[in-house]
Amino acid sequence: MPNEKRAALYCRVARADDDAITHQEAVLRDYAADNGYNDISVYTDNGENGLNFGRPALSRLEADIEAGFIGTVIVRSLCRLGRDIFKTEDWIVNIRRKGVSFISVTDGLNDSHFNDIVPIVRGFLETQKKS
Numbered sequence: 001m002p003n004e005k006r007a008a009l010y011c012r013v014a015r016a017d018d019d020a021i022t023h024q025e026a027v028l029r030d031y032a033a034d035n036g037y038n039d040i041s042v043y044t045d046n047g048e049n050g051l052n053f054g055r056p057a058l059s060r061l062e063a064d065i066e067a068g069f070i071g072t073v074i075v076r077s078l079c080r081l082g083r084d085i086f087k088t089e090d091w092i093v094n095i096r097r098k099g100v101s102f103i104s105v106t107d108g109l110n111d112s113h114f115n116d117i118v119p120i121v122r123g124f125l126e127t128q129k130k131s
Helices: 018-034 056-066 085-097 111-130
Strands: 006-013 040-046 070-075 101-104
Parallel strands (some): 006 040, 006 070
16 A cells, blocks of 8 residues: 655666666556555666665665655565665664565565565575575
C-alpha cells in the first residue's frame, strides 16, 4: 500500500552502464506506477561498488529519509542496495525503525515480510553472493 510520503526509487550498478541504469529505473517506475506510487524521486549510483555504503545517491537518500521526506524505498533487487550482507540488513532494519517501507521488486520482498527480515535478507544475499 503506498505511503503518503514520497517513494524513493534506488538504482545502482557497480560499473558505469547507462543502459543498465536506464533499465533498472524503468522497472522501478513501472512497479511504482502499477502499485499507486505517484510521488517518486529517483536516486542513482552509476558505477558505485555495492560493498561501499558511502555512495553519493544513497547518502542523499539517507538524508531525505532523515528529513522525513521518504515513506517507501523501492529497489529492483537486494543486491542493488548492497553486497555486504550485514550492512544491507542493518540499512533496511534502520529505515524500517524510522517508519519507512522497503520493497525489493524482483525478490518479492515488501512490508509483509519484515517480521522475518533478517533471515530473508541474509538468505537472498548469500544466494546472490554465490552466483
